[in-house]
Amino acid sequence: MRLWARCRRVPRPLPVERDAHVPAFATRAPAKINLTLHVLGRRPGDGYHALESLVVFAGSNAGDLLALEPGPVLDLTVTGPTAGPAGPTDDNLVMRAARHLAAEIPNLKVGRFRLVKRLPVAAGIGGGSSDAAGALRLLGRLNGLSPDHPALMAAARRTGADVPVCLDPRARMMRGAGEALGPALTLAPLPAVLINPGVPVETAPVFRALGLTVGEAHPLAAQAHPALDGVEERDALIARILPARNDLEAPALTVAPVIGDTLAALRDQPGCRLARMSGSGATVFGLFGHRSAAVAAARAIAAAQAGWWVRATLLR
Numbered sequence: 001m002r003l004w005a006r007c008r009r010v011p012r013p014l015p016v017e018r019d020a021h022v023p024a025f026a027t028r029a030p031a032k033i034n035l036t037l038h039v040l041g042r043r044p045g046d047g048y049h050a051l052e053s054l055v056v057f058a059g060s061n062a063g064d065l066l067a068l069e070p071g072p073v074l075d076l077t078v079t080g081p082t083a084g085p086a087g088p089t090d091d092n093l094v095m096r097a098a099r100h101l102a103a104e105i106p107n108l109k110v111g112r113f114r115l116v117k118r119l120p121v122a123a124g125i126g127g128g129s130s131d132a133a134g135a136l137r138l139l140g141r142l143n144g145l146s147p148d149h150p151a152l153m154a155a156a157r158r159t160g161a162d163v164p165v166c167l168d169p170r171a172r173m174m175r176g177a178g179e180a181l182g183p184a185l186t187l188a189p190l191p192a193v194l195i196n197p198g199v200p201v202e203t204a205p206v207f208r209a210l211g212l213t214v215g216e217a218h219p220l221a222a223q224a225h226p227a228l229d230g231v232e233e234r235d236a237l238i239a240r241i242l243p244a245r246n247d248l249e250a251p252a253l254t255v256a257p258v259i260g261d262t263l264a265a266l267r268d269q270p271g272c273r274l275a276r277m278s279g280s281g282a283t284v285f286g287l288f289g290h291r292s293a294a295v296a297a298a299r300a301i302a303a304a305q306a307g308w309w310v311r312a313t314l315l316r
């Protein structure tokens, strides 16, 4: 008994990366992290903002899980620690993506989705977008569509700006309003700590807080994004993205000042090389030179801030 009691006192190690077995019609929906996010301006037409962003994805301990049971009816059940109160799921991005694909593919085979929400919602890490992209991958597999079938990308674009980049969740440059994707990049995996302070931040108000009129360029648009071709070594990659920015950080801070506390908590940690917000927030990421430093930092921050969502993971 004593041995078991002693074991229970040992804090469970924070998983940096755990490749849980994922069955056939199931997929992980990893968190999407913008290591950089330059706003070039607000484009005419739809009024969306033109971006230039290096997008990477988190490891298996920082993502939602989605499974599809083939059947006659399109349905969705949502469980998990960040699922929120039970309610109708018709507006869920998983269902919206499925309906957009059904409009592209006659007699689309469907079924019941089971979504396990583990990512914070409205968090700047594309949780809903990644779920929607996962739904398109599973429906594509069920209907024998190749992963690069144009109907999948068409449905992704109609579902949301961040869904296309999540369809094939690998590191790449994202431009336009998310519809212009560069080739997958082979980057060194980056040990990181993700923090969300538990304050949902909707995307639209943050873009609005930039205060750009339609057709207006962002004041920093002339500062080119660092080139990333062939940067595969960890320290060189961090050095390359250090001078880049997230132009949504300042406006997001006006919407959720607590983001400043999460950035400070990361910068106080030994070995933190860079701390920056992802997307439109409130989630922030810290980059570390070694996994052990990231795990130690995540453990220290989680112990000090019980209400924060904290994960040590690998970004790639």
Ligand SMILES: C[C@@](CO)(OP(=O)(O)O)[C@H](O)COP(=O)(O)OP(=O)(O)OC[C@H]1O[C@@H](n2ccc(N)nc2=O)[C@H](O)[C@@H]1O
Pocket (backbone or CB within 6 Å): 034, 047, 048, 049, 050, 051, 053, 123, 124, 125, 126, 127, 129, 159, 160, 161, 162, 163, 176, 177, 178, 203, 204, 207, 278, 279, 280, 281
């Ligand atoms: C900011 C980014 C960066 O990757 O990520 P998140 O913070 O959402 O994770 C994305 O561009 C967000 O994509 P997503 O969250 O799908 O945006 P949507 O739902 O399509 O758009 C929500 C609202 O944000 C504004 N919006 C979004 C994208 C963009 N490039 N310009 C915009 O102005 C528009 O007002 C739009 O109506």
Ligand SMILES: Nc1ncnc2c1ncn2[C@@H]1O[C@H](COP(=O)(O)OP(=O)(O)O)[C@@H](O)[C@H]1O
Pocket (backbone or CB within 6 Å): 091, 092, 093, 094, 120, 121, 122, 123, 124, 125, 126, 127, 128, 129, 130, 131, 132, 162, 201, 203, 279, 280, 281
């Ligand atoms: N499967 C989903 N997961 C999370 N949010 C969802 C989902 N479906 C719809 N939403 C809605 O989308 C918005 C947040 O999407 P999400 O991708 O989590 O934000 P972000 O891109 O900022 O991380 C919220 O308004 C939320 O209610």
